[in-house]
Amino acid sequence: PLDMRMDPGYGQSAAQWLASAASDEIARVLFRYGEERHARRIARAIVEQRALAPLLETADLVRVVEQAVPRRERNKHKATRTFQAIRIFINAELEQLELFLNHCLEWLAPGGRLAVISFHSLEDRMVKRFMRNKASGDKVPAHVPVRDEQLNRKMRILSRAIRASEEEVAANPRARSAVLRVAEKL
Template sequence: MTGRRKEGADGQKLHQSVLLDAAVDQLVTDPDGNYVDCTFGRGGHSRRILERLSDRGRVLGIDKDPVAIDFAERLAKEDVRFSSFHGSFAELQAAVEGASWQGGVNGVLMDLGVSSPQLDDASRGFSFMREGPLDMRMNPQQSPSAAQWLAVAEEKEIADVLWRYGEEKFSRRIARAIVARRQEEPLRGTRELAELVSEAMPRKEKHKHPATRTFQAIRIFINRELEDLELGLADAAGQLAPGGRLVVISFHSLEDRMVKRFMRDKARGPVLPRGVPVTAKEEASDYRLVGKAIKADVEEVSENVRSRSAVMRVLERRADRNGEGA
């Protein structure tokens, strides 16, 4: 969900979403349709979608972050075609039902991960590059903060989280160091944790900050990002109208593997036992993959280094299946 920033007319820095036009090009197939932006952020994708729609088109923006929802509510006042839902995209079904769009969604967009405004706000605690409290919550009103969790979690649990969500090979060393430090005093700041991680690692990767994987892992765990993604993908596919598309932008391998596997399995359809007689129609899936994975081009990467890891994948509900469900 990271993006580049550019200067606005008033000198304010504006957030520019990664793969903005590429995502909207793939998403909008019907200008009169209903579209869900599952990760509203600062509204870059939602505004671009609205530009492609007729007066009958609609966009629903979803976000966990109360700050993002403030921006969404402003957009709703500017454009009657837009409405917002404060929550996780794991609640997509409830959001769609609230809009009375059940099974009639023409496109769902997910721009995963943490956004540039969240990274750049030191008070949110997402970045090891800026001094701030160890928070990392996308919704500060929910769940324990990173500091609260690190203060009570067992050493094994910390190590497991760092390994599972960050693929950190020195997870045990780092967990041991965290537990030892908190016996002296609680970990409260981002740079304190980043320095502790760096000291605990016997070897460091070139061109990567030693705390990168640790911060990623803790953030994903605290915000239940992969659990929410699993639920959100299933709900999104189920709510698509025939011809509707699910467009997902991922920024790290754990997310992308989940998205790739989910879309592949949906396009493959049900796996039936050998010898079971089925017609071609019964065997075909209600979904298909649209093209190959798309990445940011050289120009976008040169303008925004954060876009270099972005991967976009597209799944479509077939329009030639007489509206039958999966």
């Protein structure tokens, strides 16, 4: 079934949303959350298809996307970005990540480590900015003399972004897009 909810008892399924959403809304979701270049074309194809028959199975949506979009990168299926976008939207994943990041320092003890694995650029961008902002401390104009300890830094970044090795990706293809970032609470 075309559901995509993390909690099947909460909110509407992907099939329900796709059955009622306007073409513009679908295109906006695909572009914003999937960074899909062909968002409008896919959205129009979805609306046209659902007028003929409802999209109830994942295979139904895959067929629509495959027909609407020219061939993609070698290692990525054409529908990957579409499914990602709809899943992120249905589950409010970026809003949940933001909520977590806003509260995680309350839950960590000094010296505690925050390790976050993200699987796409939208998540990774949020995590990277959060860690960088907490590690840089208060914003002070360049000409103001301030000692380092007065900047009120909250975290220390422990390493650069860590990506899966070629061996890991060969053993676990889902690790292809994974990025691990680690920081320590000060």
